[in-house]
Amino acid sequence: MENKEIVRQIEILKKEKNAIVLAHYYTHPEVQDVADYIGDSLGLARKAGETKADVIVFCGVHFMAETASIISPNKKVLIPAKNCGCSLAESITSEDIRKWKANNPDGVVVSYVNTTAEVKAETDYCCTSSNAIKVVEHLGKDKNIFFTPDKNLGGYIVKKTGINMHLWDGDCCVHEKISTKMVLEMNQKYPEADILIHPESNCACDDKILNLPNAYFYSTAGIIEHAAKSNKKQFIIATELGTLHQLEKKNPTKEFIVIHPKTICGSMKKVNLKGIYEALLNDKYEVKVPDKIANKAILSIQRMLKIG
Numbered sequence: 001m002e003n004k005e006i007v008r009q010i011e012i013l014k015k016e017k018n019a020i021v022l023a024h025y026y027t028h029p030e031v032q033d034v035a036d037y038i039g040d041s042l043g044l045a046r047k048a049g050e051t052k053a054d055v056i057v058f059c060g061v062h063f064m065a066e067t068a069s070i071i072s073p074n075k076k077v078l079i080p081a082k083n084c085g086c087s088l089a090e091s092i093t094s095e096d097i098r099k100w101k102a103n104n105p106d107g108v109v110v111s112y113v114n115t116t117a118e119v120k121a122e123t124d125y126c127c128t129s130s131n132a133i134k135v136v137e138h139l140g141k142d143k144n145i146f147f148t149p150d151k152n153l154g155g156y157i158v159k160k161t162g163i164n165m166h167l168w169d170g171d172c173c174v175h176e177k178i179s180t181k182m183v184l185e186m187n188q189k190y191p192e193a194d195i196l197i198h199p200e201s202n203c204a205c206d207d208k209i210l211n212l213p214n215a216y217f218y219s220t221a222g223i224i225e226h227a228a229k230s231n232k233k234q235f236i237i238a239t240e241l242g243t244l245h246q247l248e249k250k251n252p253t254k255e256f257i258v259i260h261p262k263t264i265c266g267s268m269k270k271v272n273l274k275g276i277y278e279a280l281l282n283d284k285y286e287v288k289v290p291d292k293i294a295n296k297a298i299l300s301i302q303r304m305l306k307i308g
């Protein structure tokens, strides 16, 4: 089948099954174009909770589909490709958290949404890159906080809030490549540009970058919002390259320069149109978090959603 016909069939199946397609900004452009909603981790989690659809086809990575299943346990959550892992989510286990808690009975665990359901079940507060500062500030300076699993986002929050935290040594294999050297070189080459940086980046806790007047740190949705609102004409994009699709679509007169051509998340790119069509046709691959884990994990997600 040609892509045009696959898209037509996807639209028919969406109606037949009362299904919604959710896609992360890092997926392929053609995937984003068939989605009913495109978002960052927080936006997608919220949408999964709000939708009246019976079926959610989640175009993203596995932990995101798990989060949707935890939030909407009565809906069928499908992920259109197998083995969509995430280096951050895979860097820590629930046993690692239990060990830290045993040694820190007064401690509070804050975990980035990029974690497995089992880890969320041991977590007190979940957060995403959009609301991590708010969540940590809500806890305040006097708490003994363990931030997992992203050391770069954790270090960035420590710098921005002045709140000290124990950090787990995990990183995103894509954003870890975005170094101070790379940003400084690009800044020299394009001095008029705003530099929009995802806080998972390796450079996110380096004062040399934090102090640049034209450097801004945002979640993926924040990067897109900044570019739309800004009067600048040129932007250096320091995140996964899939973000360019919406940036260019929404701002045809602005120029977006990628920080490095290799900032690509292989797992996000496993989702394609054929996979979405087959997911809808054959109800595959269902992601269902067992009730015992989901009932615990939902508490950390609800605490996050309440804060903002």
Ligand code: 13P
Binding pocket: 039, 040, 041, 042, 086, 114, 128, 129, 130, 172, 200, 218, 219, 220, 221
């Ligand atoms: P956001 O979607 O919160 O920007 O996070 C980026 C990411 O790497 C998702 O896995």
Ligand code: SF4
Binding pocket: 026, 061, 085, 086, 087, 088, 089, 114, 172, 173, 174, 175, 200, 240, 265, 266, 267, 268
């Ligand atoms: Fe995980 Fe990084 Fe891919 Fe996001 S970009 S899903 S953090 S590996």
